[in-house]
Amino acid sequence: MGRFDRYILTQLTVLFGFFSLVLISVYWIEAAVDLFDSLIADGQNLSVFLEFTALALPQIMLLVLPIAAFVATLYIFNRMIGESELVVMQTAGLSAWRLLRPVLVFGLLVGGLTGTLANVLAPAARSQFIDRSAEVQEDLTGRFLRAGEFIHPTAGLTVYIREITELGEFRDLFLQDRSQPDVETTYTATTALLVRSPAGPRLVMFDGMAQSLDRETGRLSTVTFADFTYDVAALIAEGRARGYDVRELPTALLVRADAGTAEAMGLPLARMLFEGHDRIARMLFAIFPPLIGAACLMLGHFSRFGVWRQILLAVVLVVPLQVIWNASEATARADAELWYLAYAQPAAAAAITLALGLLAGSRRRLLTGYGRRPRGSPEVPA
Known part of the structure; x- marks a missing residue:
């Protein structure tokens, strides 16, 4: 050159x-x-x-x-x-x-x-x-849950958490599920944890109460629990096969x-x-x-x-x-x-x-x- x-x-x-x-x-x-x-x-x-x-x-x-x-x-x-x-x-x-x-x-x-x-x-x-x-x-904490705010991650679902600790523990949880056309369920819990399982992520709530309202009859059912597991796999669409791009x-x-x-x-x-x-x-x-x-x-x-x-x-x-x-x-x-x-x-x-x-x-x-x-x-x- x-x-x-x-x-x-x-x-x-x-x-x-x-x-x-x-x-x-x-x-x-x-x-x-x-x-x-x-x-x-x-x-x-x-x-x-x-x-x-x-x-x-x-x-x-x-x-x-x-x-x-x-x-x-x-x-x-x-x-x-x-x-x-x-x-x-x-x-x-x-x-x-x-x-x-x-x-x-x-x-x-x-x-x-x-x-x-x-x-x-x-x-x-x-x-x-x-x-x-x-x-x-799949990171529910990062994507959907923020302390001190009402979050609507998907249609028919409302989540509120007063505090999220450094260890990932949720304190004073409020979760309202209106995804079913005839039933509205509201969960409250003193503490909760997001855990993984072979079937997908689960939200484990402790010392709480579940209130179910039948919209057709107007009947309200209340259940208290020491611990309760809520399936959030459908919420974050986990388990769906990864497609090719x-x-x-x-x-x-x-x-x-x-x-x-x-x-x-x-x-x-x-x-x-x-x-x-x-x-x-x-x-x-x-x-x-x-x-x-x-x-x-x-x-x-x-x-x-x-x-x-x-x-x-x-x-x-x-x-x-x-x-x-x-x-x-x-x-x-x-x-x-x-x-x-x-x-x-x-x-x-x-x-x-x-x-x-x-x-x-x-x-x-x-x-x-x-x-x-x-x-x-x-x-x-x-």
Whole structure:
């Protein structure tokens, strides 16, 4: 790799890191707000919140990296044009394809990073996210029960606890169960404990009373107890079989999936195939946005008014690529035979890059007069 390649590649890498950090922060804050509402507001501590936001980072990075690479390339080449560096390089005889070589290396690096995220880190993070979500849902103390507040964890259920000790003991418990249409039961207890059993979690109440009201007859029955066990397994939906999420499955399994595999996992075959091939397509697509941005800016020349037309052209060419992906996803997920549409976006990006490279090369030859006979020079006989 020559000095010019290292110079361009270094600048692209530095700016790519900066723009990636900025964009990831923006997307992370948006995701963190949603998680904060669902976790902290439900009684979970800060460590759980930070863990969930960290598990969301691979998916955010997967979305942001191609954008950051595209913006970094536009910034670097715009600066090079403004400082006449690109003009000097072109005057020195560097062709358009030669100028694009370090950008191609940069695109390959971004593609490799995107491939690692899409095929390794993001599925692993998604699997861990689902497992931890199930554990948090099973944590009745953290999710539903807060001292000094009336909580309505599900329809027909009201819970109040005066105090929760450091050991997890509930003091002065009030629990009203209106889940049955004809009976309303109210439990009060001096103390209670949440315990686990093979059949699921149980709420054990001590020194309390149960009042059952028959809504049809209006009859109230009262029973005092020394200890009573209340089944909360249905409340927190424990025991339900954990389903598969297509985003957590390995890529190799997805691209080789058949009807039997899809039926066994309870997932649509078309969605599995598209997800697997889309991960590979994302890796390929990440190579081309930097090349499109650089090739568009090479179509212009130094001007005190800037190269905003070329920048606008680059944006106009890149934005429809997302439209292509959206249309491909909607079509391929409806028909398993159309999984190859996952590669429509990188194929379109490659075609645009090739066209821009050829156009930039032909424009340079026209501007430098390469291949044309100078005026007044004798013709060379055939």
